[in-house]
Amino acid sequence: MAESPTTEPEEDLPEPEPEVALLALADGLPPVIDTDEALADYAAKLAAGSGPVAIDAERASGYRYSNRAYLVQLRRVGAGTGLVDPIPLTTLAPLQEAIGDAEWILHAATQDLPCLAEIGLTPAALFDTELAGRLLNYPRVGLATLVETLLGARMKKEHSAVDWSTRPLPQPWLEYAALDVEVLVELRQLLADQLVEAGKDDWARQEFDNLRSFEPAVRVDAWRRTSGLHKVRGRRALGAVRALWEARDQLARERDVTPGRLIPDSAIVAAATAMPTNRSALMSTQGFHGRGASRFAPIWLDALRAAAEMDESELPSRTPRGDGPPAPRAWAEKSPVAARRLEIAKAAVSALAEEHQLPTENLLTPDHLRRAMWEPPSTRDPVELLERLIDQLRGYGARSWQIGLTAPALARAVLDAEAPKAG
Structure with missing residues (x-):
């Protein structure tokens, strides 16, 4: 007769977490x-x-x-x-x-x-x-x-x-x-x-x-935040996106409805690419369905027509004009020294954030860091450089505690980036 299988003792299982x-x-x-x-x-x-x-x-x-x-x-x-x-x-x-x-x-x-x-x-x-x-x-x-x-x-x-x-x-x-x-x-x-x-x-x-003094940032060229804008080719098509976005925004403001409930961003991008010239063509364009698309079709067509007839000099550029530094990916080409400053500064701020157990963006606003490293003070005297960087960060709106922790590291980044490499 076959032996009965031995029963292994049950392991102690953790108690289930109590339901919150x-x-x-x-x-x-x-x-x-x-x-x-x-x-x-x-x-x-x-x-x-x-x-x-x-x-x-x-x-x-x-x-x-x-x-x-x-x-x-x-x-x-x-x-x-x-x-x-x-x-x-x-x-x-x-x-x-x-x-x-x-x-x-x-x-x-x-x-x-x-x-x-x-x-x-x-x-x-x-x-x-x-x-x-x-x-x-x-x-x-x-x-x-x-x-x-x-x-x-x-x-x-x-x-x-x-x-x-x-x-x-x-x-x-x-x-x-x-x-x-x-x-x-x-x-x-x-x-x-x-x-x-x-x-x-x-x-x-x-x-x-x-x-307490917070105010929402006023967006320049807010139409450039249209989802899918990267798919649009050519300044004429960009002009059509801008014209449709502005027409939709004005209509949404007047009717107090969120703009996407009139037509979605995808419809704006599709129409700017296809440039339909009549109602039938417009309504067969991807995204143009629903009451907002149909009811306000004359407004959408007027916007497209205005973009089509716009003088070349009035069309928007592919790259927005801003008062800040260029995108970090372009720094190496535009200014290798600035790119090196940014690399050193970011590593230093990241280390400080880890040391003080803070999210990096709360230790120093990324935009403040980029601005300071793109156009640092011209002096290279260490004491004067630190003082001017402190003033620069304060002018951007950085708080005293942020400046106290990060300004010395940024000053070192400026100096180290321009120091001759050994060997």
Whole structure:
């Protein structure tokens, strides 16, 4: 009779990770504040509260042309959460007055500061939880990730890309919006403690102070960001892209819809390549389908016609004109010494970032690095060179802590790049 197979002892298996609890509203969902009277009531609570004010805004990106805030969420100890619909309100001045000089807590402040300023809300002081996470070198700094990492709770994010201009706003959307500010006070305290422990609290203060004056960059030749532009050949076709893009942008602005909902970038590129001259040819061009393409066909054809008739001297160049240095890939050909400076400087800044446990781009803005290495001060006296580089970086907008860490390395890069090679 065959022997029974021996049973191997079971290995000790690791305990399964406990499921992270889903974050829920602590105080329930408050009613939307959409009258001046209700706003005044909440502003009084906000003024009587204590500590910093968590604040967030929801826009209708992907649906609307404007960057306006369609919902503002606030939370403060002693005041609870307020969900403010700014659209029907006369003014949001009561909120600004109630907050006073209290610190704002935001996540990814540069996304919300412009639309909040548009409705009269500006911070006297702020704390950006995303930027704090970057300075602490967290690999992922999205709000949901930081909340799960530091607070041990999971956030729903399925409503992040909805059309917030919808009225009335569905309850699940409002719950999502309220949760975004409910976590910020506790998250801010944990991150602030870690910044102190890491010796980075002064760096963070400088960064947060700098954010208070943030304004979105005005893009020159914004049409050049058309997706697929690299496929377009010839200045005439580039002129057609520009004409279609500008026509679409003006129409989108007038109708307050996101431009891609009229015609996509792919349609602009296809039409600029094919140059159709009548409605039938236009509508058979790739990407020209849907109501926006058909309804505004005369506008698209007028734009193409204008590009076709444009004088050669008025057509755009292939390479945009800018006030900054050329693309780094062209440095070796245009200025080998500058290319060497940049190579040495980038390696030095990267090493400093690793030493101080920072993302390289937070230690020094890449554009500041490139500008300084393309056109450094003319002096080669080490002391004077360092002083002038400090002034140069300050003029670009670099903060004192960034300059203190990186300016000596940039000065060495300038000198080392021009030193004669041994042998």
